[in-house]
Amino acid sequence: MQLIIGNKNYSSWSMRPWVLMKALGIAFQERIVRFDFTPDSAFYREIGAVTPAGKVPVLVDDGLAVWDSLAIVEYLADRFPDKAVWPRDMRQRARARSLCAEMHSGFGQLRSHCMMNIDADLATVGARLLQTEAGLRKDLARVVELWSDALTQSGGPFLFGGFGAADAFFAPVVMRVTRYGLPLPAPLKAYTTAVEAAPGVREWIADALAEKDFLDFEEPYRDVSGPVPVLKP
The missing domain is CATH 1.20.1050.10 (Glutathione S-transferase Yfyf (Class Pi); Chain A, domain 2)
Structure with missing residues (x-):
């Protein structure tokens, strides 16, 4: 399986299935696509080649693309019933x-x-x-x-x-x-x-x-113009 995610510093939606799969010992290949939400960016082209949703995360398993973090978690629960994705009770x-x-x-x-x-x-x-x-x-x-x-x-x-x-x-x-x-x-x-x-x-x-990949549009509170980000007063 391959899990397509965005920047780890910012991508809260990507974080969810990634940490769950790691915690439960579910093997997967990680593929990071750098955030860039400008029209016709490499981000949209790469994600669009897998799913028209145009968002991360996306789980690809034997040609099947599953997008949205909640849908991915439910797929994992079905795919790995022996893993405690959800409580047993x-x-x-x-x-x-x-x-x-x-x-x-x-x-x-x-x-x-x-x-x-x-x-x-x-x-x-x-x-x-x-x-x-x-x-x-x-x-x-x-x-x-x-x-x-x-x-x-x-x-x-x-x-x-x-x-x-x-x-x-x-x-x-x-x-x-x-x-x-x-x-x-x-x-x-x-x-x-x-x-x-x-x-x-x-x-x-x-x-x-x-x-250390600081993106201006993800940084409303910090000055990212220099190599070391500084908290704005």
């Missing part, structure tokens, strides 16, 4: 799917104000945004509610015990929370630490930090 599986679906379709304020940028220290920006953006505060409160409920029921270290689809879907949220310094209760800070230490996530972070 039906009720817990339904809860995990509900968490992923809510993440997949919601949290617009968190996404738009706190774009994923693993290489950056944006705590100053995060503090300012929390003061001015009520929608962001609401999204963060909902994250706290979801994580607290799941971890209380599972006992940790992950949302449903072992690392699974729900943790993979919230891994980019962990990146946002930690890079923007968003406040969490102590038990949830322990969860973010566990997620960052998970094998697949740890490897993704290392790769993202090694990229």
Whole structure:
């Protein structure tokens, strides 16, 4: 199988299936296509040759292209029933799917104000945004509610015990929370630490930090004109 992804520093959607497959030991070949959203860019040409959706991630398995992170996760669950993509218990599986679906379709304020940028220290920006953006505060409160409920029921270290689809879907949220310094209760800070230490996530972070490919349109808060990005005041 081949997983087509975008820049690891920025591509939150790509991160989800990648870290899940790594965590569960599902073998795949990685193919990175550098972000460039200008018309007729190499990005659109390469992705368009696989799927007309024109977005990453895309999983290609024996000629079949599966796009969208949630569809890829469901395909993996069917393709590898022995892997714990979802919880084994039906009720817990339904809860995990509900968490992923809510993440997949919601949290617009968190996404738009706190774009994923693993290489950056944006705590100053995060503090300012929390003061001015009520929608962001609401999204963060909902994250706290979801994580607290799941971890209380599972006992940790992950949302449903072992690392699974729900943790993979919230891994980019962990990146946002930690890079923007968003406040969490102590038990949830322990969860973010566990997620960052998970094998697949740890490897993704290392790769993202090694990229040093800073794209202006992905950098609303930093000056990327020089070799070392500097946080704007």
